[in-house]
Amino acid sequence: MKRKYNQNNIKELLNKLGEDALPTYSQKEKMLNHILYEGKLYDSQLQMTGREKKSDSIFRKALTFISHYPWRFALIASTLQTALFTLLLGTKYTNFILGFLGGR
Amino acid sequence: MNVLLEALNRPAEAFRNRRKEIAWILVSVTVLINSIFVPILNQIGNGSGTGLDFEVMIKITILGYVSYLSICLLLFLISKCFGSKTLLKTYIETWGISYFPTVICAITVAFTEKFFYIFWNNSIWGVILNIIFGGILIWKLVLYGIYIKEVAGLRRGRFIGAFIIIGIFILILAYLNGYFGIYTPVL
Numbered sequence: 001m002k003r004k005y006n007q008n009n010i011k012e013l014l015n016k017l018g019e020d021a022l023p024t025y026s027q028k029e030k031m032l033n034h035i036l037y038e039g040k041l042y043d044s045q046l047q048m049t050g051r052e053k054k055s056d057s058i059f060r061k062a063l064t065f066i067s068h069y070p071w072r073f074a075l076i077a078s079t080l081q082t083a084l085f086t087l088l089l090g091t092k093y094t095n096f097i098l099g100f101l102g103g104r
Numbered sequence: 105m106n107v108l109l110e111a112l113n114r115p116a117e118a119f120r121n122r123r124k125e126i127a128w129i130l131v132s133v134t135v136l137i138n139s140i141f142v143p144i145l146n147q148i149g150n151g152s153g154t155g156l157d158f159e160v161m162i163k164i165t166i167l168g169y170v171s172y173l174s175i176c177l178l179l180f181l182i183s184k185c186f187g188s189k190t191l192l193k194t195y196i197e198t199w200g201i202s203y204f205p206t207v208i209c210a211i212t213v214a215f216t217e218k219f220f221y222i223f224w225n226n227s228i229w230g231v232i233l234n235i236i237f238g239g240i241l242i243w244k245l246v247l248y249g250i251y252i253k254e255v256a257g258l259r260r261g262r263f264i265g266a267f268i269i270i271g272i273f274i275l276i277l278a279y280l281n282g283y284f285g286i287y288t289p290v291l
Binding site: 030037066068069071074075091094098101 | 114239
């Protein structure tokens with residue numbers, strides 16, 4: 001009798017452990033969102049054909065590069081514009097931007 | 105921490121997942137930099153002994169949040185005119201996720217304002233600050249575009265129309281922010 005009681009206890013314990021390992025509602029929702037997002041990307045890639053595919057994929061790659069880690073794109077673009085205009089105009093340009101955006 | 109990194113690196117997903125806690129943290133940090141950090145920084149080394157004006161600090165804090173709610177209302181109204189079905193509550197809960205560059209801008213402006221004489225005519229500081237300010241502007245513009253696409257759900261012509269018209273109103277709100285004494289517009 002006691003042995004059976006112990007077995008039941010162990011079963012209950014294992015069941016509880018199993019339940020705890022399951023994802024919560026919000027975690028499930030996040031997983032679903034992620035899968036839908038990936039699916040949407042995959043689907044749009046599948047729809048592209050021929051010449052359209054080639055040009056579209058470059059455009060799409062550029063958009064993905066910008067939308068993932070947008071600060072990285074911003075930093076690259078800003079460094080390029082700063083280098084170009086500072087070489088052309090010197091401190092006149094840096095002073096102009098500093099005066100315009102730097103609070104004075 | 106993961107949520108913060110998601111908002112930083114994959115903002116489109118953060119907008120979709122409605123990370124409202126991140127939104128409110130970033131908005132509050134921007135407002136508090138404007139209302140508390142800037143006056144404290146201005147007091148450092150200030151020999152006049154006027155002290156901190158708490159009334160102004162409270163006024164700027166309230167105006168900061170008012171500015172945030174105004175931009176959300178603006179985004180809601182204009183996007184609605186262009187056919188968006190997103191609710192105002194969603195804009196209030198998610199627009200703040202785009203405030204990473206605004207926080208960096210607020211800190212940078214606080215220092216450039218205070219130590220202007222060091223940076224003026226200095227080519228090295230000029231180049232560094234130019235990269236920062238340019239980067240902030242481009243970053244915010246990218247986030248603004250992603251936001252209209254993902255949250256307002258506008259595409260092609262509607263996207264371009266809403267992008268331009270909201271942009272014009274943002275410039276007006278930025279001017280009003282400056283007029284009311286907010287150094288970095290809470291937009």
